Amino acid sequence: MEPELVKVMVIGASGSGRRCLVRRLHHDDFIEDYDPFQLEPGRRAMTIDGKNYILEIEETYLLSVDENDVGVQRRYSAPVDGYLCLFSINSLSSFVELKRLVSLLEQTRGRGLPMVIVGTMCELPLTERNVEDQEVQEFALSLHATYFEVSAKHNINCFEPFQGIVKLIEKERKMKDRAEQDGNSEGGSNKKCVIC
Ligand SMILES: Nc1nc2c(ncn2[C@@H]2O[C@H](COP(=O)(O)OP(=O)(O)OP(=O)(O)O)[C@@H](O)[C@H]2O)c(=O)[nH]1
Numbered sequence: 001m002e003p004e005l006v007k008v009m010v011i012g013a014s015g016s017g018r019r020c021l022v023r024r025l026h027h028d029d030f031i032e033d034y035d036p037f038q039l040e041p042g043r044r045a046m047t048i049d050g051k052n053y054i055l056e057i058e059e060t061y062l063l064s065v066d067e068n069d070v071g072v073q074r075r076y077s078a079p080v081d082g083y084l085c086l087f088s089i090n091s092l093s094s095f096v097e098l099k100r101l102v103s104l105l106e107q108t109r110g111r112g113l114p115m116v117i118v119g120t121m122c123e124l125p126l127t128e129r130n131v132e133d134q135e136v137q138e139f140a141l142s143l144h145a146t147y148f149e150v151s152a153k154h155n156i157n158c159f160e161p162f163q164g165i166v167k168l169i170e171k172e173r174k175m176k177d178r179a180e181q182d183g184n185s186e187g188g189s190n191k192k193c194v195i196c
């Protein structure tokens with residue numbers, strides 16, 4: 001069977017670890033000082049629960065500087081299937097910024113978008129944690145999102161958020177298909193009644 005295309009956007013404040021996480025997925029390495037002009041491949045094949053997917057991954061800050069900019073608005077409204085929403089566990093400002101980005105995204109695309117929340121740099125010691133776990137859990141719950149902690153540096157849990165978002169998207173697609181089928185069959189029986 002043909003693999004299914006899934007479009008995922010990795011969002012988060014500057015320095016939240018987007019690039020390193022995506023790089024870990026593609027190359028399984030960690031480069032401290034990478035070339036900022038080197039682009040990561042956009043696509044990656046993945047098999048989840050026996051089904052083949054092609055993940056199209058874009059990582060962006062979503063350029064939140066000017067929300068009225070047409071180019072920025074276009075990015076917010078891009079037809080993406082799901083979002084990986086990053087903050088780094090040692091930066092409260094990255095968490096605050098993530099909340100703002102998600103809120104802007106919801107204003108543009110509506111609520112209920114498939115999202116996974118990702119706390120990066122989780123190998124850092126407890127003393128460097130600056131974001132309350134409970135706050136993150138509450139945020140994730142409010143979005144019906146799963147929460148993962150990852151470390152691209154120590155290669156902890158880096159595959160799981162991607163797997164998680166694909167599973168969420170798959171679930172959403174199945175629900176839509178079922179709703180459409182139900183709609184069609186209801187439509188069919190109504191039609192029958194009209195004819196009768
Ligand atoms: N300790 C630690 N540092 C990390 C980890 N992941 C990324 N970093 C570092 O955090 C910094 C930002 O990581 P990037 O992946 O470049 O973050 P980004 O979100 O793409 O940032 P910008 O492109 O600058 O907006 C870099 O110095 C990385 O080396 C991690 O898992 N642990």
Ligand SMILES: [Mg+2]
Nearest residue numbers: 015018019020
């Ligand atoms: Mg980057």
